Amino acid sequence: xxxxxxxxxxxxxxxxxxxxxxxxxxxxxxxxxxxxxxxxxxxxxxxxxxxxxxxxxxxxxxxxxxxxxxxxxxxxxxxxxxxxxxxxxxxxxxxxxxxxxxxxxxxxxxxxxxx
Amino acid sequence: xxxxxxxxxxxxxxxxxxxxxxxxxxxxxxxxxxxxxxxxxxxxxxxxxxxxxxxxxxxxxxxxxxxxxxxxxxxxxxxxxxxxxxxxxxxxxxxxxxxxxxxxxxxxx
Numbered sequence: 514x515x516x517x518x519x520x521x522x523x524x525x526x527x528x529x530x531x532x533x534x535x536x537x538x539x540x541x542x543x544x545x546x547x548x549x550x551x552x553x554x555x556x557x558x559x560x561x562x563x564x565x566x567x568x569x570x571x572x573x574x575x576x577x578x579x580x581x582x583x584x585x586x587x588x589x590x591x592x593x594x595x596x597x598x599x600x601x602x603x604x605x606x607x608x609x610x611x612x613x614x615x616x617x618x619x620x621x622x623x624x625x626x627x628x
Numbered sequence: 629x630x631x632x633x634x635x636x637x638x639x640x641x642x643x644x645x646x647x648x649x650x651x652x653x654x655x656x657x658x659x660x661x662x663x664x665x666x667x668x669x670x671x672x673x674x675x676x677x678x679x680x681x682x683x684x685x686x687x688x689x690x691x692x693x694x695x696x697x698x699x700x701x702x703x704x705x706x707x708x709x710x711x712x713x714x715x716x717x718x719x720x721x722x723x724x725x726x727x728x729x730x731x732x733x734x735x736x737x
Contacts, residue, residue, distance in 0.1 A: 545723075555729065556728065556729035557671075557715070557727045559724070559725075559727075615658055615719045615725065616673055616676055617661075617673075617725055619670040619671050
């Protein structure tokens, strides 16, 4: 069966500091991978998605970036955090279109507080 | 544009039935999804509808009408643990999910 991991679970960072959040998937190959942010009491905002190694699509211009160095690894980064970057960051995976439904399965999330 | 509407909050009584509605307007349609999200946790997948009609999974059922751009999630025999937010999402023509803002369901004893 497939599992998805995210770390760290919680993070408190000062404004202007760098960020690196990691997500890994086990039990599947060539998944689509997604980064979402959820502000308190709000819906999911898609930040990035990837259909393969090195292939990243950005949905929202911001000071965040994403990378996919390996098939089942997805990293979210920032060089300098802003207060507005605080939120609940969720990584998700789905099968490649045509290989199953588009159901997305989420990792446990990282709660980021920028002070 | 693309839009998904669902009520912000609903209240129901333990043991009762509640129906959470979702209407959508999207470019393309590759299925409608319902997720459950408990406070402070990640969303978990509940159901998927791609054809019109009712899909039943235990106490939860989901209905879809593609011609009306409408779905509902029906929860029966409500339990306190069903208190959560319920997210409606639609797969668009690019196989991305368009998300509603979620419906917070409060269960009272």
